[in-house]
Structure formats: structure tokens, C-alpha cells
Amino acid sequence: MRLAVMTEASWSYDLRGAPRRGSAFLEDLRRNTARNFMPRSYLLLLDNSHTEYGRRFLDLLLRSRHDETVVAGRTGDPLTVVASSNRWLPRWGPATGDSWPWQLRGPDRASLADWDAHRPTRDSEDTWWYPLRLRDLNLDEVRIRIELQLGGNSDLAPLTRLTPFVHRLTGGLPRAVHQVLDVLRQAGPPPDSGPQQDRWLRTLPDRPLRAGEESASLADTALGHLLRDFDGAQRAVLTECAATRDFSVATRLLSPDDSLFGEIRSRWLLTGPVAMVPVLHPWLRRLLLWRLAARPEGWDAVHELLAEYYRTEGKPTVEMYHQLARGRTEEVTAHLARRFTAVPAAQWISEFDAITAAPNRLPADRGPLELLGGLVPRRPGGVRDTESVIHTLVTTRWVWSDPLADPAMRLGDIIADGYTQLSQLRRNDIVALFNEAERYRRWRDPQTAGWEG
DSSP states (O other), X not given: OEEEEEOHHHHHHHHHHOTTOHHHHHHXXXXXXXXXXXXXXXXXXXXXXXXXXXXXXXXXXXXXXXXXXXXXXXXXXXXXXXXXXXXXXXXXXXXXXXXXXXXXXOGGGOOHHXXXXXXXXXXXXXXXXXXXXXXXXXXXXXXXXXXXXHTTSXXXXXXXXXXXXXXXXXXXXXXXXXXXXXXXXXXXXXXXXXXXXXXXHHTGXXXXXXXXXXXXXXXXXXXXXXXXXXXXXXXXXXXXXXXXXXXXXXXXXXXXXXXXXHHHHHTTOEESOTTSOOEEOHHHHHHHHHHHHTOHHHHHHHHHHHHHHHHHTTOHHHHHHHHHHTTOHHHHHHHHHHHHTTSOHHHHHHHHHHHHTOOOOOOTTOOHHHHHHTTSOOOGGGOOOHHHHHHHHHHHHHHHTOTTTSTTOTTHHHHHHHHHHHHHHOSSOOXXXXXXXXXXXXXXXXXXXXXXX
16 A cells, blocks of 8 residues: 545645646556556545635545545545545535534544445445544553653653653643643743642643743643634633533533534544533643633632622532532532532532532642642631531542642542541441542553543
């Protein structure tokens, strides 16, 4: 097999100069493969096929293939095209995919047999597509990238221990991992794990990232790529929409129309299946929340609006999520204390996890223990009743849930101790609390980023 690479510039030239060369292109390939000592097939790689000329090239190629193979009855051409796209192509139909006969497949299962088994039964002679949605990197793949990029430098080698942090922060998005590693390589944070490194990583989105002679913050660079072609007004609305997990609710309350939701969905910037709650990709959402946190009045206003909305909807868990984002730890503690005796322990843990995954705008110049010290109130006489234990758990896990606030997850043992104390304060149904304490003591980072926090 021979490999050919066509960039956007080269195919745009071809299309402008000879828009009807598709059939000739395929005929040339057929003739080449018929000659002695020549490859029997070709692989063509197209980058950025979502652009204007990228789409025109693919359409031209498909029309030529249809005319020659389906209409004229010739044998199939010896060409496989792999085309990258950062969004849903218009010719496929609505971005939801509801009316499109193909189903997006994961790259790990890609094969000729899989394509043959899952392509639509109708029009089988003319179904050339095999859509694959590339997944994010898992924890081991992030570790390999870090070791390859940083491990060969003795000064940077200690930073390979940051694999869980980088995976947790970026959600495994390949470009995001690459950008974060570039910042670490260029800026040289404290190599040893400890308070100084924690404080340095706390402000990672504002750290400079150089690209050639240009330099901008990591957040500006990453958002500039992710939100290319979005204007200032759209970006401002998106920043507020990041305040809540359910992106559909956010756009319904904060966006003037449905176009923003459709554009984000068509660019595959939402995580998970479309049928589930649509959530912004964790890396994009993290950066937008960082931007929103720089506007305290805007942060409080949007979370107050969302808390009120979920209160009227009868969803107290999500309401408390937004109250915690506003820093109302006492109110959240009182709610969870009431729930502690009203529901089974497993359900309470689930609600607790959902609430304490709330975003924060805590000071950006402090490490996790300093942040926690500013949140835990002093109780007279060292009283350790249920409410005080829950308050400590709420504030600790709130900090722990943010990878920028607790990069090394140092607060896990404090959370474990809190669950142990809760198990001693509850009269029955304590196994789930013991298990949760053990989970934090022996924490193992998940392979994928679709997890709590």
C-alpha cells in the first residue's frame, strides 16, 4: 500500500484549477496498480476535511466513484481515504444523526469486518462512509505521551508524576495534553511534588505558551482553537453556560436561541451519547469556568439564576451544587445533614458527590491545604457532631474535586477520615460509608475521564 497526504492548500489548488478531475484521478490510480511492481492500493490522508475545499473534494470524489462504480459498473477503485474533521459534515444530515443511516463507531473497533457489518443495508453498493469518532486518551496513553515528551530531560523527568493531574485536567483531549506538556516544558515548574508545585499548577491556565515567536496564555491559546469562528458575544454566553453541567439547560436560560447549542454539538464539543445529559467537554468547560471566575459578579449572578431555576424545578441536589459554587457551604451542609438521616447511605453518597463536584472561584494563589484552611469553620470546644463532620467533608471534597485546586489529590485522606467518622455517627447502614472511606484511602485514578469531579 502506498501513502499519500493531501493538505487543505494542495486540494484547494486542484479544485480551483480542475474541478472535474475526480474520474481522471481514480483512473490514474487504477492504471498504476495494473503495472508491474506497483502498489495494489492507495491510502489518501486528508486533514481538515470540514473546510470548504475539503468538503468539495470529498463530494467530487464520491460523485466520481458513484458514476464509475455504480452507474458504469466498473470494479471498485484502489483507494481508501481517511479524512479528519472537527465537526459533523452538513451532507450527513442533522448533527443529531437521527436521520443518518450510519452509526458513529469508536476507533478501537475499526476494521473492514466492522464496516461491512454495520453499514446501512439500503444502497449498499454506494455506501462509502465509515465514520469513526476518535476518543480521548486514557490514563496510560497520557502517561506514555508525558514520558516521551518530558522523561528524556533529567530536569523535567520528575514531572512525569503529574500524569493523573494532566489526565484529570484535560479529560485526555490529545491537543490539550500536548499544550499542557508544552507549558510544563517551557515554563519549568518546581519539579518536586509539594506546596510550591501545587501553587504553581493552581494558575496553569494563565501560564504562557509559546508557539514560534508568539506567546499567549494557555487558556487563550486553547480557547482560540476550540472556539475558532465563535464571535465575542457567543464566547461570552458560552462562558456563562459553562456554569452548569447540563448544557441544554444553560443555553435555554442564557442563550437567545438554539444556534449556540447546535454549533457546539456539531463540533463534537459535548461529551457522552447525545441521548444523555449534554455536557461540555471537561477541558473546554474548565477553561470557560476559569474565565468566568475572573468575573466575580458574573459568577455569582449566573449561579444564583441557576440555583433558583433548579429550586423551582424541584431538583434540590443540583440547586445545592450551584449554592456551593457561590460559596454557601453552611447552607449546603445543612441540606446534606438533613438528607443523611432521611435516605440510605449509598444514595446520600451519590448526592454528596454530585453537589461537591461544583466549580469554585477560590483564591488562585493558594495550595489545597491553604484553600481548605480558609473554608473550615472553627467549632467551639472541638465538637465533632454530624453537621461539623459533613461540613468538613463538603469543603474538603469541593477542593479535591478541582484538579487545579488539588493537583496531587492530597486531600483524599481527609475525606476518608470524614467518612470513617460519619460511619461512627450513624446507627445503621454504615457499610457504604466504610467502603467510601477505603476508596479514598486507596484511590486509583480511572482510565477514562468520565468520572466524578
